[in-house]
Amino acid sequence: MSLLRPLRAHDLFTYNNVNLDTWTETYQLRFYLSYLVQWPDLQFIQTAPVSCLLEGSSEDSSAANGNRTRGVPTSFFAGLGNGAAPDAPRPTESSSYIPRMSAAAAASSHGESDAVSAQLLPPQNPRVMGYVIGKAEGKNKELHGHVTAITVAPEYRRLGLAQGLMRLLEDVSSQVYDAYFVDLFVRPSNMLAVKMYEGLGYSVFRKVIEYYHGGGANGEDEDGFDMRKAMARDTKRQTVRTNGRNYSVDPSNVYFEPVLRSNIS
Template identity: 40%
Template sequence: MSVLRPLHVDDLFRFNNINLDVWTETYDLGFYLQYLATWPDLCYVQAAPSGRLMGYVMGNAGREGTSSDWHGHVTALTIAPEYRRLGLARSLTTLLELVADAVYTGAFVDLFVRCQNQVAIDMYEGMGYSVWRRIREYYGSLGRGREGRDEEDAFDMRKPLSRDPSRHSVRSNGRDVIVDQA
């Protein structure tokens, strides 16, 4: 039970309950403004009936390397600690997939996740994502923690959309395809 609506720039004045969480980065103004000025239809929030923000997603759409395939990308997806385990991440992502498919005619949606974050990986797998490749030292800035390599490497996970009926964006050996960060 929550209001799903577009992310507005003045939500930045009210996202503290989400962004004070240790895993959520607060970027400079330019980051949020760039997303809103370019992909406003890929940025949404979930809000409680009281107006309190519960979580948000920010995404973009573009081409992958030299390929001609458009695809959607989940850049930031975050839910305030007190609103977790309510399925909010799923409904935010579902809408993003719908828009990436219908408006941006993307072939797939992808996202990056820390290899050690099993809870999130399970959740994304439940939503139809699978590991496409492993990116070395993607989160390197945080340094190697207790979990070693898994803490700084990222999985690039993909979910095919309607333009990829033969599921080219799925491969079973994705976890073994290791690339360096571009």
């Protein structure tokens, strides 16, 4: 199973497979660290399962001699068809794959005596499937959670990962910060993302003129959609509107004072 957990500083060295995507914004390291310091409860990451291989006995010689692919047992690829792992050798009966466990338990599970020396190979770094980073900002009825970045690796899309990440951030924004709404910015040209957010209950609240640097027609700056979703505190849904695409504002109107958890009464 994949693991959905809080984002940590060392995760910033493992997300290249996600951030190389065209639509994903990449910031300086200090930017991410500032979010981890100020809003650690609004940063989440989802990683793929990791595994270990057992080696150390003659019966596991094929695994020790390279019968593995990036820490994944070759038996995993059997029957997946062409393209699953074209360079992986065919699995053999002596190939050994077990979950992460102690060497003694591994030897016992193979029916070997305690005298047999077994060694677990160190697991590969967990492969990042996706992550979300956010913050809390605004005063009074403008108090809200903000999705600064959410992205899913291309190979893990259309699995509902973004919905799960967004739901976590929304829950923390509503229950911890008592926010009226959650908002985000998206390029209008990224129609797939706009449609996805609409499916999650977000709607365009306003259009921010030339919010994005570049990306527009003839290389000009591109406008941005400010999309919002009302939280439970906004019982009258005063923080959202149905015709937001007709409202345009200057970028200076979309900046708010940060809200830290320590300042919440």
